[in-house]
Amino acid sequence: MKLPMVEIFETVEGEGLRAGFPTTFVRVFNCNLRCTWCDTTYSYAPSKPEFFSTLEEIIQKVTEFGNVNVCLTGGEPLMHGEKSLQLIEQLASLSFIEDIHIETNGAISLEPFAELREKDTNVKKKMRFIMDYKLPASGEIEKMIGENFTYLDQQDEVKFVIQDRNDYEVAVKVYKNLQQKGTGLFSPVWGKMAPDTLVNWILADKLKKVKLNLQTHKFIWDPDLRGV
Numbered sequence: 001m002k003l004p005m006v007e008i009f010e011t012v013e014g015e016g017l018r019a020g021f022p023t024t025f026v027r028v029f030n031c032n033l034r035c036t037w038c039d040t041t042y043s044y045a046p047s048k049p050e051f052f053s054t055l056e057e058i059i060q061k062v063t064e065f066g067n068v069n070v071c072l073t074g075g076e077p078l079m080h081g082e083k084s085l086q087l088i089e090q091l092a093s094l095s096f097i098e099d100i101h102i103e104t105n106g107a108i109s110l111e112p113f114a115e116l117r118e119k120d121t122n123v124k125k126k127m128r129f130i131m132d133y134k135l136p137a138s139g140e141i142e143k144m145i146g147e148n149f150t151y152l153d154q155q156d157e158v159k160f161v162i163q164d165r166n167d168y169e170v171a172v173k174v175y176k177n178l179q180q181k182g183t184g185l186f187s188p189v190w191g192k193m194a195p196d197t198l199v200n201w202i203l204a205d206k207l208k209k210v211k212l213n214l215q216t217h218k219f220i221w222d223p224d225l226r227g228v
Contacts, residue, residue, distance in 0.1 A: 003083055004029035004049035006042065006075065008058065009227045010065045014217030016130055016157050017183060018101060023069040024062050026091075028084075031075040033105050035138040037163060037189045042226070043075040055083070059090050068096060073103040078113060085116055092122035101128045101157075107143040114151035129156040129182075135170050137163035137189070149178045156182035159213060163189040168201055175210065185213035190223060 006027040013023040031044040041047070053061075062070060070091055078084045091100050104110065110129060117123045131148060134140040138161065152158070158179050160171035168186075175184045184207075188198045195214060202210055221228045 001083060001086070002052040002054050003058070003080060003087065005051050005053050005058075006040075007050060007227055008053075008061045010067055011217065011228050013069060013071060014215050014220075015187070015213055016101065016159070016185060017211075018069055018071075018099060019216055021069050022067050023071050024065045024067040025071045025073060026058060026062065026077075026087075028072070028074045028077040028080065030079060031105065032079055033076070033107055033134070033138075033140045033143060035134060035140055035161075037138065037161065037192065039190065039223075040075070055087055055090055058087065059094070062091065062097075063094065066096060068098040070097055070100045071103065072100060074105075076105050076108060077102060078104050078108045078110075081112075085112060088113065088116065088123060088127060089120060092120065092126045097126060099128065100126045101130050103130045103132065105140075106131050106133045106148060107140065107145060109145055110148045110151040117153075130159055130185075131156070132159045132161065133171075133174060135160060135162060135167040137167050141170070146178060149180065152180070152182045154181050157185055158182055159185040159187055161187045161189055162198060163192050165201075168198070172205060172207070175207075184210045186210050187213040187215070190215060190218055 006029050008026050010024050013019050013021050029049040117127050162168050188195050
């Protein structure tokens with residue numbers, strides 16, 4: 001059983017609740033969406049996988065890095081079905097891992113993965129969803145699965161990538177009406193939404209529990225640099 005892969009590397013997490021912590025990134029190839037502002041276009045067709053790895057090879061590489069935080073990302077890391085489930089289960093079985101955060105795009109049903117979390121003690125203890133709910137400027141809002149919000153728990157995160165005022169207003173509506181659990185992350189599209197503008201909107205609307213989410217890795221390194 002092999003998965004198409006883009007890269008496995010270590011760096012500090014750039015986003016979300018674990019930002020700043022040393023993290024092993026496992027980037028799986030392919031995605032079912034084509035967002036207008038995507039910054040990882042090399043992770044899906046017409047690009048090709050950089051390599052193929054068995055689950056055992058992935059686990060070995062993660063073990064070599066030895067970081068307690070693992071980010072499973074893509075592309076869309078959950079689109080490989082049973083292979084994705086088995087990878088999560090095997091990662092969670094590693095005793096040194098404390099947190100597995102899964103960056104998923106909102107267009108893949110979380111049901112089977114939430115079921116795994118409920119039945120597997122290690123997965124329940126370690127796995128978190130970071131669901132990236134797409135907004136109008138992404139061009140993919142119609143593919144969002146609203147039911148996915150019912151599978152979220154308090155440790156999960158919902159990311160809203162915001163390009164303009166319309167995106168912001170839709171994000172606020174979804175955050176207030178659909179998101180019941182987890183942390184809401186409001187992220188400005190790099191180079192298109194000024195972070196201070198987004199901060200002013202959040203404060204004006206008194207969104208007391210929303211977290212501004214900046215891509216700190218793009219401030220540290222060249223925004224186009226891979227593997228960081």
